[in-house]
Amino acid sequence: MITAFVLIKTDAARIPETAEEISAIDGISEVYSVTGEWDLIAVARVRRHEDLADVIADRLSKVPAVVHTTTHIAFRAYSQHDLDAAFALGFEQ
Secondary structure (H helix, E strand, O other): OEEEEEEEEEOHHHHHHHHHHHHOOOOEEEEEEOOOOOOEEEEEEEOOHHHHHHHHHHHHHHOOOEEEEEEEEOOOOOOHHHHHHHHOOOOOO
16 A cells, blocks of 8 residues: 655645545545645555556645645555554564
C-alpha cells in the first residue's frame, strides 16, 4: 500500500465543504482540517504509484475550492506498536 499526504490550500469560506468532497474520493482515507499554512491535509492510500495520479492530480486537485496542493509520499511507516516491538527484541515477556 502506498501512502501519500496531500497538503491543501483551499478557499477559506469553503473548508468544511471541500473537506467533505475530498473525503468522498476513492483512495482518500482521511481528511483533516489543520492550523498553520495549510487548510487541510488528506491521506491517500493506493495500491500503485500510478493510482496517485488518478486520485490526486485528476480528482482531488480538480475540486473547485482547492487552490494549491503539495504531496508527500511516505517511504516507511512507524507506529508506537512497531517501536515498542523493536525495543523489546531479545526480552522475554
